[in-house]
Amino acid sequence: MLWHMVYSLLLLSLLSRCTGDESLPEVTDYEEAPMDKREREALYSAVQGFVGDSWNGSDLYPDPCGWTPIQGVSCDIYNDLWYVTDLSLGLIHENSLACSSSLELRPELFELKHLKSLSFFNCFISPMVIAKEDWINFASSLESLEFRSNPGLIGKLPETVGNLTNLKSLVVLENGFNGELPASICNLKSLKRMVLSGNAFKGMIPNCFKGLKELLILDLSRNSFSGTLPSSVGDLFSLLKLDLSNNLIEGNLPQEIGFLKNLTLLDLRNNRFSGGLSNNIEKIQSLTELVLSNNPMSDEDMMGIKWGKMGSLVILDVSKIGLRGEIPIGLTNLKRLRFLGLNNNNLTGFVPSEKLEALPCLGSLYINGNNLTGELRFSRKFYEKMGRRFKASKNPNLCQPFEMVMSESHRHVAPLGVKPCT
Ligand SMILES: *[C@@H]1O[C@H](CO)[C@@H](O)[C@H](O)[C@H]1NC(C)=O
Ligand SMILES: *[C@@H]1O[C@H](CO)[C@@H](O)[C@H](O)[C@H]1NC(C)=O
C-alpha cells in the first residue's frame, strides 16, 4: 500500500513538471512491474506452510519482489510481471526463513511458475516423506534443487525428480533419504553437479552415465551403495570430481576410468574395491587428489604404475589397500606432492629417504605398518618440518641411525617406534 502511495505521488509530481525538462529523472527509475497476484498468494501460502501460521506474508511483506524483500526470496520479470525465481528455506542467516517443526509442504509451492532454484537447509527436522507432490510442475523451470542437512527427510528420493530435466545442480547432502535411487535420475541430462552425499542410499549405482555428458561433479560418498562401478563411468568425459568414498562398492576399478582426462579428484576410500590398481589410472594426468585407502585391492605391485606421469598429484593416499613390492622411485618425481600415505600395506625394500626428503611440498608422509627394511636416512630438519605427520612405526625390519635416538638434541624429533640400527 505504502508503495502505491509513493508511486502515485511521484507520478503526480512528474505530471505537474511534465515540460520536457532534461533534468527530469528517467522514468524507468520509477517503473514498477507488478507482481502476478496468484504468484504472490502462492508465495505467501508456500512460505507460511514452512515457517508456521503466525507468519503473515501480506502483512509483513506486501511487495515481496520490490520494496519489502523477503530474505531467501529472489524474483525476476517475465512478461512485465514479477515472479519468484529463487527460494531458500531454513536457517541460513539470522533473519532467514526458519522452518517450523510442524511444517507442511503446501501445493502452492508448486504454483511458482518460474522457480529456478529451490533450497532447503536445516529445514525438515521431524520425519517426513516427500513423494507425491507436484514436482513435475517445475519440469521446465527448475535448474537447482538442494536439500542440505535435513535429518527429517526420510524415505526414497521422489521418482519425479527425474522429470526435472532442466536441472543443472542436484544437491542432496546430509539428509535421511534411503532406499535405491529412482531410475528416473538418469533423465537429468543437463546435470553438471550431482551430490547425494551423506544419506542412507543403497543399491546399485545407476548405470546411466552415458546420458550425463555434462556432469562435472559426481559425489555419492557416505551412503551404502553396493555392487560394482559401471564401466560407463568412462563416458563422463567432462568429469572433474568423482567421490564414491565410504560406500560398499566392490569389484574392479573399470579400465575406462582412464578416459576421464579432466578428472582432478578421485576418492574411493573405504569401499570394497578389489582386483588391484588399474594401470589406466596413470592416464589421468590431471589428477591432483587420488585417495584409494582402505580397499581390499590386494596383491598389487605398485611398481607397475608409471607414477612419474602423474605430475599434478598433490594428495596420494594408497594406504591399507594391500600393496606389495617396493616403494616406486617414480613417486619421488611428483614435485607437487603434499600428502603421501603408503601405510598399512605390505611394502618391502628400502625407503628412498633422500629422494622423498627432496620433494619440496611434502608435508605428510606415512610409511608405517609395512615390512620396509634398512635404515631411515631423513635429516633432523626433515623430521622437524614433518612433526607428527611422519610415521614409520610397525616396520619390524626398519631402523634409524643410532645418534637419532641417542642424542639429546635429536631425540625429540626422531620418529617413534623405529629401533636404532646396530
Ligand atoms: C494476514 O493479516 C491480514 C490482515 O492483517 C488478514 O486479513 C489475513 O487473513 C491474514 N492472513 C493470514 C494467512 O493469516
Ligand atoms: C515423468 O518421468 C517419467 C519417467 O521417469 C515419465 O514416464 C513421465 O511421462 C514424466 N511425466 C511428465 C509429466 O513428463
Ligand SMILES: *[C@@H]1O[C@H](CO)[C@@H](O)[C@H](O)[C@H]1NC(C)=O
Ligand atoms: C577438459 O578441460 C579443458 C580445459 O579446461 C577443456 O577445454 C575441455 O573441453 C575439457 N574436456 C571435456 C571433455 O570437457
Ligand SMILES: *[C@@H]1O[C@H](CO)[C@@H](O)[C@H](O)[C@H]1NC(C)=O
Ligand atoms: C602381507 O603379506 C603376508 C604374506 O604374504 C600376509 O600374510 C599378510 O596378511 C599381508 N599383510 C597385509 C596387511 O596385507
Ligand SMILES: *[C@@H]1O[C@H](CO)[C@@H](O)[C@H](O)[C@H]1NC(C)=O
Ligand atoms: C618381511 O620381509 C622379510 C624379508 O625382508 C620376510 O622374511 C618376512 O617374512 C616379511 N614379513 C611379513 C610379515 O611379510
